[in-house]
Amino acid sequence: MTTDKSALERHKYDVLVIGAGGAGLRAAVEARELGLRVAIICKSLFGKAHTVMAEGGAAASMGNANSNDNWQVHFRDTMRGGKFLNHFRMAELHAKESPDRIWELEMWGALFDRTKEGKISQRNFGGHEYPRLAHVGDRTGLELIRTMQQKIVALQQADKREHGEYESHIKVFSELTITEILKEDGKIAGAYGYWRESGEEVLFEAPAVIIATGGVGKTFKITSNSWEGTGDGHALALKAGANLVDMEFLQFHPTGMVWPPSVRGILVTESVRGEGGILTNSNGERFMFKYIPDVFKDKYADNEAEADRWYEDQDNNRRPPELLPRDEVARAINSEVKAGRGSEHGGVFLDVSKRLSAEIIKKRLPSMWHQFYELAGVDITKEPMEVGPTCHYVMGGVEVEPDTAAAVGVPGLYAAGEVAGGMHGSNRLGGNSLSDLLVFGRRAGMGAAAYVKQTTAAPVADATIAAAAARIEAPFARSGGENSYSLHAELQEVTHNLVGIIRTGDELKDAITKIAEIRKRSANVAVSGGRKFNPGFHLAFDLDNMLLVAESTAKSAIGREESRGGHTRDDFPGMDMGWRQHNHISSFDGTQVTVRKQALPFMPKELFSLFDVEELKKYMTPDEVAKGGSN
Amino acid sequence: MARKVNLRIWRGDATDGGLQDVQVEANDGEVVLDVIHRVQATQMGDLAVRWNCKAGKCGSCSMEINGKPRLACMTQVAAYGDETITVTPLRAFPVIKDLVTDVSFNYKKAMEIPAFEPPKELKPGEARMQQIDVERSQEFRKCIECFLCQDVCHVVRDHEENKKSFAGPRFFIRIAELDMHPLDTLKNRKSTAQEEHGLGMCNITKCCTEVCPEHIKITDNAIIPMKERVADIKYDPVRWLGSKIRKREGIV
Numbered sequence: 001m002t003t004d005k006s007a008l009e010r011h012k013y014d015v016l017v018i019g020a021g022g023a024g025l026r027a028a029v030e031a032r033e034l035g036l037r038v039a040i041i042c043k044s045l046f047g048k049a050h051t052v053m054a055e056g057g058a059a060a061s062m063g064n065a066n067s068n069d070n071w072q073v074h075f076r077d078t079m080r081g082g083k084f085l086n087h088f089r090m091a092e093l094h095a096k097e098s099p100d101r102i103w104e105l106e107m108w109g110a111l112f113d114r115t116k117e118g119k120i121s122q123r124n125f126g127g128h129e130y131p132r133l134a135h136v137g138d139r140t141g142l143e144l145i146r147t148m149q150q151k152i153v154a155l156q157q158a159d160k161r162e163h164g165e166y167e168s169h170i171k172v173f174s175e176l177t178i179t180e181i182l183k184e185d186g187k188i189a190g191a192y193g194y195w196r197e198s199g200e201e202v203l204f205e206a207p208a209v210i211i212a213t214g215g216v217g218k219t220f221k222i223t224s225n226s227w228e229g230t231g232d233g234h235a236l237a238l239k240a241g242a243n244l245v246d247m248e249f250l251q252f253h254p255t256g257m258v259w260p261p262s263v264r265g266i267l268v269t270e271s272v273r274g275e276g277g278i279l280t281n282s283n284g285e286r287f288m289f290k291y292i293p294d295v296f297k298d299k300y301a302d303n304e305a306e307a308d309r310w311y312e313d314q315d316n317n318r319r320p321p322e323l324l325p326r327d328e329v330a331r332a333i334n335s336e337v338k339a340g341r342g343s344e345h346g347g348v349f350l351d352v353s354k355r356l357s358a359e360i361i362k363k364r365l366p367s368m369w370h371q372f373y374e375l376a377g378v379d380i381t382k383e384p385m386e387v388g389p390t391c392h393y394v395m396g397g398v399e400v401e402p403d404t405a406a407a408v409g410v411p412g413l414y415a416a417g418e419v420a421g422g423m424h425g426s427n428r429l430g431g432n433s434l435s436d437l438l439v440f441g442r443r444a445g446m447g448a449a450a451y452v453k454q455t456t457a458a459p460v461a462d463a464t465i466a467a468a469a470a471r472i473e474a475p476f477a478r479s480g481g482e483n484s485y486s487l488h489a490e491l492q493e494v495t496h497n498l499v500g501i502i503r504t505g506d507e508l509k510d511a512i513t514k515i516a517e518i519r520k521r522s523a524n525v526a527v528s529g530g531r532k533f534n535p536g537f538h539l540a541f542d543l544d545n546m547l548l549v550a551e552s553t554a555k556s557a558i559g560r561e562e563s564r565g566g567h568t569r570d571d572f573p574g575m576d577m578g579w580r581q582h583n584h585i586s587s588f589d590g591t592q593v594t595v596r597k598q599a600l601p602f603m604p605k606e607l608f609s610l611f612d613v614e615e616l617k618k619y620m621t622p623d624e625v626a627k628g629g630s631n
Numbered sequence: 632m633a634r635k636v637n638l639r640i641w642r643g644d645a646t647d648g649g650l651q652d653v654q655v656e657a658n659d660g661e662v663v664l665d666v667i668h669r670v671q672a673t674q675m676g677d678l679a680v681r682w683n684c685k686a687g688k689c690g691s692c693s694m695e696i697n698g699k700p701r702l703a704c705m706t707q708v709a710a711y712g713d714e715t716i717t718v719t720p721l722r723a724f725p726v727i728k729d730l731v732t733d734v735s736f737n738y739k740k741a742m743e744i745p746a747f748e749p750p751k752e753l754k755p756g757e758a759r760m761q762q763i764d765v766e767r768s769q770e771f772r773k774c775i776e777c778f779l780c781q782d783v784c785h786v787v788r789d790h791e792e793n794k795k796s797f798a799g800p801r802f803f804i805r806i807a808e809l810d811m812h813p814l815d816t817l818k819n820r821k822s823t824a825q826e827e828h829g830l831g832m833c834n835i836t837k838c839c840t841e842v843c844p845e846h847i848k849i850t851d852n853a854i855i856p857m858k859e860r861v862a863d864i865k866y867d868p869v870r871w872l873g874s875k876i877r878k879r880e881g882i883v
Contacts (some may be wrong), residue, residue, distance in 0.1 A: 044681070044683055044691060045681070045691065045734070046738060047776055048683045048684075048689045048690070048691050048776075050683070050684070052684065052688055052689050052775070053684050053686065053688050053689070062756075099756070100755065100756075103755035103756040103758075104755050106755065106756075106758050106814075107749050107753070107755050107758075108747065109746075109747035109749075109809075109812065109814075109815075111760075111765045111768055111769050111772060111812070112765075113762060113765070114760055114761060114762040114765060117759065118758075118759030118760050118761055119759065121762075136769065136772070137769075139688070139773065142688065142772075142773075142775065143772060146772060146774075150741075150746065150747065151746075153741055153742055153744075153746060154746035154747070156742060157742065157745070157746055166742050172738075174738075197727050197728075197731075226683040226684045226685065226689065227682065227683060228683065259660070260658075260659055260660020260661070261658055261659075261660060261661075262658065262660055262661040262662060262665045263660070263685075263686070266685070266686045267686070367687075367688065370687070371686060371687065374687065374705055374707075375660075375662070375686075375687075375705070376660070483676070485671070485672040485673075485676070486672075489672075527676070527677075528676045528677055529676060529677025530677070532644065532679075532727075532728050533679035533727055533728040533729070533731050534676075534677040534679070535671060535676070535677065535678065535679060535680070536671075536676035536677050537677070
C-alpha cells in the first residue's frame with residue numbers, strides 16, 4: 001500500500017460502535033433513536049457475534065415464575081455471586097432495569113418461551129434464588145442477536161422512508177477490523193482499521209466511540225469463545241489511555257465438552273443443570289455435596305433427597321449444589337479430576353437422562369442434544385455427557401462510570417458488555433451477561449448521545465493517520481519472521497498452564513516472563529500472501545491484542561494474594577476481607593502494563609440494608625459492617 | 632489417533648482459481664473445519680475461510696463439501712472414509728477469495744422484508760401468548776443464517792438473473808415467521824411474498840429443507856402454507872372480487 005493517503009476511504013459519524021454482539025447492537029439502537037448517525041463495525045458478518053452462542057437465558061426479575069422475585073433479590077444474588085467485589089451501582093442498575101430490557105425485546109419481535117399464563121417463562125440457574133432466566137429453548141443468545149439485528153433493519157427501513165436511503169443514518173460495516181482508536185487533543189476523534197475482505201484501510205471520524213467487543217477467551221487454549229474473542233476492545237482501550245479493572249478474574253465455565261479433542265471447550269449450557277442435570281465422578285458419586293463453601297451452606301442442600309425435592313418444592317427445600325455459582329462448580333470438577341476420579345477423557349459426568357424424558361430433553365435442550373449427537377456421538381437422552389472447565393468469560397474489563405458507561409479518563413470513549421469491568425465483581429452469574437449487555441448497551445448509547453450533543457470532534461491529523469497506516473503495513477514488509485499461528489499457540493500454552501483455573505505466585509512470575517518474550521517476538525511477525533482476506537495477516541493484529549490482555553491478567557493475578565471468584569491462588573487459598581476493598585487497575589504506558597490497587601466504592605445504606613448483616617460478616621471487616629454503608 | 636487425509640481445496644478469487652491437493656493430518660473426531668485450520672496453520676497461511684463458533688450455532692463456515700452445501704464445523708472427517716474431501720466455495724454467491732464468498736445478497740434481501748409491527752396500543756410487559764402459538768414462529772427463528780438454503784436453491788444457483796426478483800428460502804421463512812407471529816399486525820405479508828419476493832418461483836423441490844442444519848421444515852411449514860393461502864385468495868373468485876371492490880390490501 002502506498003503512503004499517499006489522499007485516496008483513503010473516509011467516513012464521518014456521530015458515534016462509532018465497535019462490535020456487533022448484543023451490547024454493540026443495543027447501544028447502536030439507542031444512539032440512533034436518540035438522533036445520532038451511527039456506524040456499527042463487526043469483525044465478522046452481521047449477526048454472527050459470539051452472543052449467538054449464549055444458551056441459557058437472560059436474567060431479569062420479572063417475577064413470572066415466582067412472584068417473590070424482585071430487583072432487590074436479583075441485586076443480592078449478583079453481589080453474592082461476585083463475592084462483593086462488584087461495583088454496587090452497576091449491579092443495582094442492572095437488577096432494576098433488566099425486566100424492562102427484556103419486555104422491550106418482545107416489542108421488537110422476540111419470541112421467548114411462555115408460562116401457562118402466557119407470560120415470559122423463567123428458568124432456574126446457578127446462584128439465582130428464583131427461576132429468573134427468560135429463554136428460548138437453549139438458543140437465547142441467537143434470539144437476542146436476531147431480534148436486535150432485525151430492529152436495526154427496522155430503523156433502516158424507517159430511515160429509507162424518511163431520508164430515501166436504508167443506510168443514511170445507521171450502517172453496518174461487516175468484516176472490518178479496527179486496529180486503533182484515535183484521539184486528538186486528549187479526546188476521541190475516531191478509529192482506524194481495514195476491511196478484512198480487501199485489506200484496504202479505512203478511517204472513521206467520530207466524536208464518540210463505544211467499545212462492545214466482548215471477551216478474551218482466545219487467549220486461552222481451552223475456551224468456549226469463538227475466534228473473535230481476542231480482547232480487541234480491552235487492548236484498544238488500554239492503548240487509548242483507558243484503564244482495565246480486575247483483569248485477574250476469568251470465569252472458567254464448569255461444563256465444556258472434553259471429547260473429542262476438536263470440540264474441547266465448547267460450551268455445555270448451565271441449563272442442563274438448571275433442568276435437573278447431576279454431576280458424578282468415575283465412582284458414580286454425586287460429588288458436589290462435598291464442595292459447598294461455608295458462605296453458601298444455608299442456601300444449598302447437603303443431601304440428595306433434599307436436592308431432588310427442590311425441583312418440585314422450592315419454598316421448603318434448599319437448592320442442589322450443582323447450582324452453586326460457576327466458580328465453585330468449576331473448582332470442584334478440577335479437584336475431582338486431579339484426585340483421579342475423572343472420566344476417561346479428563347472430565348466428569350453430567351447426566352440429565354435420568355431425570356427427564358427423551359422428549360422433554362429434546363424440547364428444552366435441543367441444541368445440546370444436537371451438539372453431542374453430531375460432534376461426539378453421544379445421545380444425551382440416554383447417556384451422560386463428559387464435561388470439564390473451559391475459559392468462558394472475563395469479569396475484568398474497561399473501567400467505566402456506571403450510569404453512562406463512559407470509560408474513565410478518556411472523553412468520548414464508552415464500553416459496554418463483556419469488555420466493560422465492574423458489574424460482575426469476581427464472578428458472573430449465568431444469565432447475567434445477556435441482561436448486562438442490554439442494560440449497559442443502552443446506557444452506553446445514551447451516554448454517547450449526551451456527550452456528542454455537547455462536543456465537537458477535532459479532525460484527525462495526517463500524522464495520526466500515517467502512524468496508524470504504518471502499523472498495518474509493517475507485517476508485510478518483513479520476510480522470514482515469526483509465524484502468528486505458532487506464537488498464538490505458544491501464548492495459549494502459557495496462559496493455560498500458568499494463568500489458568502488454579503494459580504501460584506511462581507507460575508505467574510514465569511508466565512509474565514514468557515508473555516513478555518512472546519510479545520518481543522511478535523514484533524517480528526511476518527505475513528505471507530497479499531492483503532486480500534488473509535487470515536495470517538488478521539491474526540497478527542489479534543495476537544497483539546491477546547498479548548496485552550494476557551500481560552494485564554498475569555500481572556493482576558500475581559498481585560492479588562487471595563482466592564476469590566474467578567481467581568484461585570493455591571498459595572493463598574482463602575478469601576481476604578482486606579482485598580475485597582480493592583480493585584486492580586491496569587494501565588498501559590506504551591511499552592508495558594502496570595497494575596495498581598484502587599479502593600472499591602462502598603455501597604450506600606439503602607443497598608447495604610438489603611442484606612442480612614450475618615451474611616455480610618462473612619465478606620466484610622467488622623469496621624465496614626459497623627459503618628453500615630457509605631452515607 | 633492421527634492419520635493422513637487427502638484434501639482438495641479450491642483456491643483463487645473472482646478472476647481465476649482452481650483446486651489444489653494437500654495432505655493433512657486428521658485426529659479422531661475431527662471435523663472438516665479442523666483440518667482446514669491445520670492446513671492454514673502449517674501449509675497455507677493465507678487460506679481464506681470464514682468461521683466463528685465452531686459449534687454449529689453461527690452459520691459462518693458454510694461451504695460445499697464434495698459438492699454438497701454444508702457447515703464445515705458440523706461435518707465429520709471420518710464420514711468420508713478414505714475418500715478425498717473436496718471443499719469449494721458456495722456456488723450461488725460470487726467468490727471473494729478461496730472458500731469465502733460475497734453473501735451481501737442476503738443482507739440486501741433482509742432489508743426489503745417489512746419489519747415486525749406490534750399492536751400500537753400494546754405496552755411492554757403486557758403481551759400474553761401461549762407456548763403453542765409462539766412455537767410455529769420459533770421454528771423459523773432457529774435459523775442461523777448459514778445461507779445454505781439460498782445456495783442450494785436452483786432458482787438462483789445457476790441463475791444470477793433471478794436474484795433480483797427472488798428473496799430465497801431464508802427470507803420465505805422470515806416472512807412466514809412474521810406472518811405467524813401472534814403479535815404482528817401487518818396484514819399483507821403473504822401477498823407481498825408472492826408479488827415482491829418471488830414466492831411463486833419456488834416449485835417445492837425441498838432442496839432447502841434437505842440442507843438446513845437446523846432441520847427447519849422450510850418447504851412444508853413455511854413455503855407451502857403461504858403458497859396455499861396465496862392461491863386461495865388469487866383463485867377464489869368471490870374473495871378476488873371482494874379484494875378489488877373493498878380495496879383490501881391484506882389477505883387475512
